[in-house]
Amino acid sequence: MSQIRIPTPLRKFTGGMDEVPGSGNTLRAVLENLESQHAGIRKQICDSNGELRRFVNVFINEEDARYLAGLDSEIKEGDVISIIPAIAGGTKNRPGE
Amino acid sequence: MAKTFQELMADLRKELTEIEPEQLAKMRSGPPEISLIDVREMDEFRQGSIPGAIHIPRGFLELKIEDRIPDRNTPVVLFCAGGTRSLLAAESLRRLGYGQVSSLIGGFRRWKDEGRDCETPAVLGDWERQRYARHLAIPEVGEEGQKRLLEAKVLLIGAGGLGSPAAFYLGAAGVGTIGICDFDVVDESNLQRQILHTTDRVGTDKTESAKTTLLALNPRLKVETFNERLSSKNVARIFEPFDVIVDGSDNFPTRYLVNDASVLLGMPNVHGSVYRFEGQVTVFWPGKGPCYRCLYPEPPPADMAPSCAEAGVLGILPGVIGLLEAVETIKIILGIGDILIGRLLAYDALKATFHELKLRKNPECAYCRSGIEFPGFIDYEQFCAVPSATAS
């Protein structure tokens, strides 16, 4: 089992949880399982073709999944998956203000 | 029987190594690398010294030497004005166990008379020396480093939650020129975190408010204000005179303009962002590591970005992240430590944890991959129809 860190903007899909357990041997499988537990979240991370969105980066431990094998990257027991969306960073959090 | 001064010197000349300027000139081009110490007083040092010399007045030599030269096997050459004080200093170092100490014959005077390499070291005035005494006490900063800080020009994008603490400490540290770009006015709801501003300045320009606060803290700063919204038209002009950019903006159009200008001009871009209880900091330095577009080639579409209704941040959080940005800025100016290039430091205030992620240069980046022509600035649309601001 792996561990998925949920960023603040996506916690509305996980009932406020900042970390959820992940299951699956590839990143693709982990995200599919995440969707089955928390409907709607996958669309925030992947586009309609199932590819990672360009304004979201997914890290497996410290490494950007894009520079591993993307969605086919292997996920091992104990891996930590971090989802890092682009945040404008405002304290007002109006993304396009 | 007690020795006379002449006898003492004669004995020391027998026991210690003295070298000619010619020999020192050869040793300076190493290897092995030598440590050269100027043991004269401050007023003598200020008028000129040998380039690369460490200045430790003889009265402080024993106190400071272990800090500056921890390895007792380092070849050390001492010099003073004429070669007497440095010989006495060499004796002290020998007693402390330094095995390869020598003293320069004829001192700085003869070195200079022979037309050898001299420089007027970067030294501070009395006011600066007193003000920055705690910096001068750190070998990694010292007079040389403080001089660099005083000559540095840092531009803050936004005098808001991130820019406030960063500007405060950069000003306190003596970063000589601080530019502030913001076109917003102080609002009462800003004061929960934007510590440059005050209640009585609600309704006034943030740039002017920031300038007032910074000059009250440090009257010798040069504060340059840019009371304008960053755009493709003005970004290069505003950035050009500065050395480092500190991005404390709160919107994507500004983030991308800041990135693209820093790529165009090859300037380090110290990046911080906050969201409720979480913050991130990294340094985008074109040529040395990835840029913002390597991570996020395009801003998210309006419907995929966090909604405007999700406003809010713990007021102290931008304080933490803004100060981490200031720390990286100071390191960049001083050229010390491991700068956060290619690393994203993420802070979770509720968990009280930091974790680090590796950021890679995208070989296909449209802006920073090598050998491409600059694609130009883009004014992305601002997609929240609310009164706008630059600073987070």
Ligand SMILES: [Zn+2]
């Ligand atoms: Zn890039």
